[in-house]
Amino acid sequence: MKINVNGTDYTLDVPANTSLLDALRVNLHLTGSKYGCGEGACGACRVLIDGHATPSCITPLASVQDKFVVTIEGLEKEGQLHPVQQAFLDEDAFQCGYCCSGMIISAVALKTKNPRPTRQEIIEAMQGNICRCCVYPRIIKAVSKA
Amino acid sequence: MKNLGTKEASVEGINRRNFLKLLGGGIAVALTYTELNALSKQPGLFPPADDTIAAWIHILENGTVTVYTGKVEVGQNIRTSLSQAVAEELSLPVSSIELIMGDTLLTPYDRGTYGSLTTPAMGPKLRKAASSLREELANMAARQWNVGKQTVEVKNGQVIHTPSGKTVSFGDLTKGQKILLPVNDQVQLTPADKWSTAGTAVAKVNAKSFVSGKHKYVSDMTLPGMVYGKILRPPSYGASLLSADTGNAKISSGVTVVREDNFIGVTAPDPQTAANALARIEARWKTTPQPSRAEIFTYLKTHSENREKGAPEAIRAAWQAAPIQVQQHFEVQYIAHVPLEPRAALAVWENKKLTVWTGTQRPFGVQEELAEIFSIPKNNIRVMMPDTGSAYGGKHSGEAAVEAARLARATGKPVKVLWTREEEFKWAYFRPGGLIEVNAGAGKEGLLTSWEFHNYNSGGAGIEVPYEVAQRHIQYHPSDTPLKQGSYRGLAATANVFSIESVIDDLACQVKQDPLQFRLNNLKDERFKQVLEAAASKFGWKRQKETGRGYGIACAFVKNAYVATCAEVAYNKSNGQLQVLRLVVAFECGAIVNPLHLENQVMGCVLQGLGGALFEAVDFKDGRILNPSLFSYRVPRFGDIPELDILLLNRKDLPSSGAGEAPIVGVAPAIRNAIADVTGVKLHSLPLLPHGMTLKV
Ligand code: FES
Numbered sequence: 019m020k021i022n023v024n025g026t027d028y029t030l031d032v033p034a035n036t037s038l039l040d041a042l043r044v045n046l047h048l049t050g051s052k053y054g055c056g057e058g059a060c061g062a063c064r065v066l067i068d069g070h071a072t073p074s075c076i077t078p079l080a081s082v083q084d085k086f087v088v089t090i091e092g093l094e095k096e097g098q099l100h101p102v103q104q105a106f107l108d109e110d111a112f113q114c115g116y117c118c119s120g121m122i123i124s125a126v127a128l129k130t131k132n133p134r135p136t137r138q139e140i141i142e143a144m145q146g147n148i149c150r151c152c153v154y155p156r157i158i159k160a161v162s163k164a
Numbered sequence: 165m166k167n168l169g170t171k172e173a174s175v176e177g178i179n180r181r182n183f184l185k186l187l188g189g190g191i192a193v194a195l196t197y198t199e200l201n202a203l204s205k206q207p208g209l210f211p212p213a214d215d216t217i218a219a220w221i222h223i224l225e226n227g228t229v230t231v232y233t234g235k236v237e238v239g240q241n242i243r244t245s246l247s248q249a250v251a252e253e254l255s256l257p258v259s260s261i262e263l264i265m266g267d268t269l270l271t272p273y274d275r276g277t278y279g280s281l282t283t284p285a286m287g288p289k290l291r292k293a294a295s296s297l298r299e300e301l302a303n304m305a306a307r308q309w310n311v312g313k314q315t316v317e318v319k320n321g322q323v324i325h326t327p328s329g330k331t332v333s334f335g336d337l338t339k340g341q342k343i344l345l346p347v348n349d350q351v352q353l354t355p356a357d358k359w360s361t362a363g364t365a366v367a368k369v370n371a372k373s374f375v376s377g378k379h380k381y382v383s384d385m386t387l388p389g390m391v392y393g394k395i396l397r398p399p400s401y402g403a404s405l406l407s408a409d410t411g412n413a414k415i416s417s418g419v420t421v422v423r424e425d426n427f428i429g430v431t432a433p434d435p436q437t438a439a440n441a442l443a444r445i446e447a448r449w450k451t452t453p454q455p456s457r458a459e460i461f462t463y464l465k466t467h468s469e470n471r472e473k474g475a476p477e478a479i480r481a482a483w484q485a486a487p488i489q490v491q492q493h494f495e496v497q498y499i500a501h502v503p504l505e506p507r508a509a510l511a512v513w514e515n516k517k518l519t520v521w522t523g524t525q526r527p528f529g530v531q532e533e534l535a536e537i538f539s540i541p542k543n544n545i546r547v548m549m550p551d552t553g554s555a556y557g558g559k560h561s562g563e564a565a566v567e568a569a570r571l572a573r574a575t576g577k578p579v580k581v582l583w584t585r586e587e588e589f590k591w592a593y594f595r596p597g598g599l600i601e602v603n604a605g606a607g608k609e610g611l612l613t614s615w616e617f618h619n620y621n622s623g624g625a626g627i628e629v630p631y632e633v634a635q636r637h638i639q640y641h642p643s644d645t646p647l648k649q650g651s652y653r654g655l656a657a658t659a660n661v662f663s664i665e666s667v668i669d670d671l672a673c674q675v676k677q678d679p680l681q682f683r684l685n686n687l688k689d690e691r692f693k694q695v696l697e698a699a700a701s702k703f704g705w706k707r708q709k710e711t712g713r714g715y716g717i718a719c720a721f722v723k724n725a726y727v728a729t730c731a732e733v734a735y736n737k738s739n740g741q742l743q744v745l746r747l748v749v750a751f752e753c754g755a756i757v758n759p760l761h762l763e764n765q766v767m768g769c770v771l772q773g774l775g776g777a778l779f780e781a782v783d784f785k786d787g788r789i790l791n792p793s794l795f796s797y798r799v800p801r802f803g804d805i806p807e808l809d810i811l812l813l814n815r816k817d818l819p820s821s822g823a824g825e826a827p828i829v830g831v832a833p834a835i836r837n838a839i840a841d842v843t844g845v846k847l848h849s850l851p852l853l854p855h856g857m858t859l860k861v
């Protein structure tokens with residue numbers, strides 16, 4: 019199977035029912051996208067697929083063959099953090115950090131469509147992302163500031 | 165391998181004698197358990213032996229400062245706060261301190277990271293050790309220059325002779341030597357009001373690796389030749405294996421099936437193949453009857469060890485005589501920790517030695533568990549714990565480590581075991597459910613006269629009533645739990661404080677007193693009154709309520725910290741809709757080490773507590789968990805978050821205590837009391853609203 023991740027084309031030989039998440043983590047060693055539930059409920063595995071923040075755990079690898087996938091590792095440009103990453107850093111918007119990649123991906127998708135989201139718009143766009151450490155107010159602050 | 169001279173660390177416990185062998189060049193200071201216990205006055209940190217080392221700080225000849233502690237980082241940010249403590253006393257920037265944590269080979273023995281003990285115990289201890297180093301470095305420089313000690317100063321990694329401006333680096337001072345210092349008990353710690361690094365909002369030290377996705381959690385780690393392991397699970401608790409046909413599981417050449425008695429697992433080069441192979445195993449099980457959620461509270465009471473309520477007659481008599489009486493029982497459901505990173509372990513055997521990376525709050529505990537299971541000496545086992553995707557008291561055990569080690573031994577390859585979310589829900593452990601029965605009496609003027617309190621199963625933490633009351637009988641009745649249960653943020657304090665603070669409100673309501681005033685009248689402790697008043701004033705407790713709004717308050721003293729919580733809820737009479745609008749939390753845990761991370765801890769604790777307060781509950785029947793997924797077990801999300809104000813009271817004159825637990829306890833009773841205020845309904849179960857945010861009156 020052929021996929022394009024962070025601007026690079028790859029050909030992978032994997033079992034037919036492999037998820038995009040497993041392909042990224044196991045085959046491409048891009049472990050920034052995390053497993054949290056495997057059923058699209060927590061957002062830890064979110065990646066951008068043609069710009070949409072999508073849970074990669076329930077996305078069959080076969081379904082993204084003609085699409086562009088961007089993971090957390092693809093956000094940095096020339097060693098510079100993406101503004102959303104920088105805002106998370108500035109606001110210390112995490113505790114254990116495990117939700118962080120998925121949160122940032124959702125926020126990047128939102129900000130691209132809507133650069134000045136209201137608090138309510140942020141909440142709606144990120145309702146699919148769980149931070150079990152529950153530092154939600156800080157995350158909201160980081161997303162608004164980014 | 166860091167700056168130790170040899171790999172031969174004794175995992176039985178590093179002591180002064182064998183420590184010198186480990187030490188590379190430079191200067192180190194080591195703290196023993198005797199010193200730790202004397203310093204922290206914390207019971208329960210049983211030392212393996214008196215002179216066993218509990219932590220040490222090492223300054224290498226090149227000036228690098230490394231701190232070794234068996235504590236672990238799970239998001240509570242002690243990597244940052246402990247660095248701050250050491251940086252403060254050595255007058256160094258935080259960035260020049262490296263912490264080696266939770267590694268059974270490199271770090272000294274530690275019972276585990278739990279119970280909010282790191283800040284009160286390890287923090288001051290490391291500061292004492294760091295100041296001992298500072299003093300000795302100053303002495304060495306003074307001797308070398310032949311000047312008075314009072315003329316030298318330690319700053320920015322060097323010692324300065326103030327009158328002449330002459331400097332010498334730490335490295336040059338200790339060159340060619342191997343110095344091991346005892347802790348100097350006479351050294352002065354920098355008082356909290358003079359702190360320049362400690363006490364400030366230092367950001368998470370390794371934060372960049374998290375926002376860039378580069379941090380390697382155990383679930384992200386790989387080794388050459390590594391395979392993925394999956395374990396066959398029983399269909400329900402108490403089920404035993406009758407027979408298993410593993411013939412179809414070998415779906416490709418890379419698959420290995422491992423069977424050791426009733427343990428059956430598979431390994432494969434990728435996780436999907438391992439899962440596919442596991443699904444082909446056909447097993448037959450014998451199940452046994454198991455209690456279900458519907459009958460759980462009767463079960464816990466009838467299966468408790470000491471069912472007899474040993475209350476003295478005087479308590480009963482005082483209650484009978486009280487003009488104001490409350491008799492109430494409370495039911496608290498089992499809840500799950502749901503650490504966002506499920507259990508994970510990577511294990512490899514080399515020459516009969518086992519190395520395991522796993523996310524656990526007790527790496528040394530896991531090491532002991534592995535030694536016992538595989539019958540090998542502890543010093544043939546190394547357990548390492550990279551900063552982990554949270555725990556909340558839920559990762560004290562080493563299940564994944566044992567499974568990975570078993571599969572690795574059988575296959576002769578490094579094996580990684582990653583639990584699925586479903587496995588984490590079913591095969592980890594829960595915060596205990598519990599039944600609480602209270603009889604409380606007060607006089608007409610609103611002062612408590614009697615208090616009888618029984619807790620079945622949830623535990624003894626936070627069980628003491630903080631109010632003045634002459635007649636009291638408080639009893640915890642351990643019970644036989646049908647679900648595996650264990651530690652959880654705040655332990656039983658959540659259940660106990662929920663019950664205490666609900667009863668207090670109901671008494672206040674009966675004597676027609678303001679619940680805040682009722683509490684203040686019955687409390688003596690000034691620190692208690694301060695948090696209550698701080699929360700109430702920020703909240704606007706005396707403010708006129710809008711129609712359809714209710715206010716609730718609760719307070720507690722847990723793990724040497726004081727918390728007061730106010731809640732405002734909105735109630736729509738016509739459709740029964742309830743909404744938590746606002747929470748105000750005042751928190752006081754002595755001198756604040758890092759206000760930024762303290763706020764993060766309080767925030768996380770309170771909002772996580774919202775789940776257990778409102779909707780989280782583990783559902784089970786016939787030994788099966790009925791809601792083992794994040795769609796069926798609801799945890800707080802962005803949309804659940806009320807407006808939140810956190811007030812941190814900084815008592816620079818008092819020692820610092822931990823903060824990972826206490827703030828959780830006030831959430832449920834404050835909301836419960838606010839709901840009672842606006843609806844008149846006195847709820848007495850946790851979660852309060854298991855069927856959604858509506859209440860029909
Ligand atoms: S792991 Fe994909 S949404 Fe949870």
Ligand code: FES
Pocket residue numbers: 111112113114115116117118148149150151152153239504553554
């Ligand atoms: S920081 Fe731990 S899950 Fe969000």
